[in-house]
Amino acid sequence: xxxxxxxxxxxxxxxxxxxxxxxxxxxxxxxxxxxxxxxxxxxxxxxxxxxxxxxxxxxxxxxxxxxxxxxxxxxxxxxxxxxxxxxxxxxxxxxxxxxxxxxxxxxxxxxxxxxxxxxxxxxxxxxxxxxxxxxxxxxxxxxxxxxxxxxxxxxxxxxxxxxxxxxxxxxxxxxxxxxxxxxxxxxxxxxxxxxxxxxxxxxxxxxxxx
Ligand code: 3PG
Numbered sequence: 001x002x003x004x005x006x007x008x009x010x011x012x013x014x015x016x017x018x019x020x021x022x023x024x025x026x027x028x029x030x031x032x033x034x035x036x037x038x039x040x041x042x043x044x045x046x047x048x049x050x051x052x053x054x055x056x057x058x059x060x061x062x063x064x065x066x067x068x069x070x071x072x073x074x075x076x077x078x079x080x081x082x083x084x085x086x087x088x089x090x091x092x093x094x095x096x097x098x099x100x101x102x103x104x105x106x107x108x109x110x111x112x113x114x115x116x117x118x119x120x121x122x123x124x125x126x127x128x129x130x131x132x133x134x135x136x137x138x139x140x141x142x143x144x145x146x147x148x149x150x151x152x153x154x155x156x157x158x159x160x161x162x163x164x165x166x167x168x169x170x171x172x173x174x175x176x177x178x179x180x181x182x183x184x185x186x187x188x189x190x191x192x193x194x195x196x197x198x199x200x201x202x203x204x205x206x207x208x209x210x
Contacts, residue, residue, distance in 0.1 A: 004107045005128040008065045009176035012040040013208035016183040026053035027060045032194040036201025042069040054083040074100040098124040113137040135160025147174045
């Protein structure tokens with residue numbers, strides 16, 4: 001599990017958190033990100049067409065790693081598996097999700113915000129987590145503090161991260177990559193400004209190096 005997640009999360013510095021409202025935006029948006037140098041994508045299951053969007057991206061971009069985000073229940077986890085995702089991300093975690101994730105062929109990156117939440121996941125064998133909401137939950141200072149009792153744990157902080165503060169997170173030894181919605185602003189998607197999105201991706205890909 002840890003190895004599978006590492007092969008995805010250490011492949012990129014940034015995982016864009018994507019909300020697809022119009023199904024026809026899925027492939028041009030994902031292609032723009034990949035052209036810009038970002039090939040690990042998280043599509044949130046917050047919209048009606050999210051699963052269909054994942055399938056289209058999966059078919060159009062076989063080289064990209066496609067994940068489902070905002071997975072709240074085992075039922076959604078199963079739907080994501082069936083859509084062909086490479087990974088699943090959850091904003092928080094429940095015992096039901098942890099148990100489902102242990103058995104699933106698709107690895108889960110569970111969301112935690114506190115040490116106690118982390119310890120619950122740890123007991124189920126999880127060593128890779130999303131730290132969410134990162135900025136609101138103590139940010140870089142909290143992650144530094146998590147490093148002492150949990151030296152083998154790695155995080156993908158998400159929530160309030162942007163081009164300005166991402167480097168501070170990426171400099172931490174227990175950070176694999178960061179997540180964020182700043183690469184896919186709604187204004188650019190609505191305007192179908194795929195060049196603009198490609199440029200944001202390129203800016204991130206060129207700026208950050210672990
Ligand atoms: C998520 O689900 O990970 C967040 O919505 C992304 O947070 P951000 O919009 O602050 O980047």
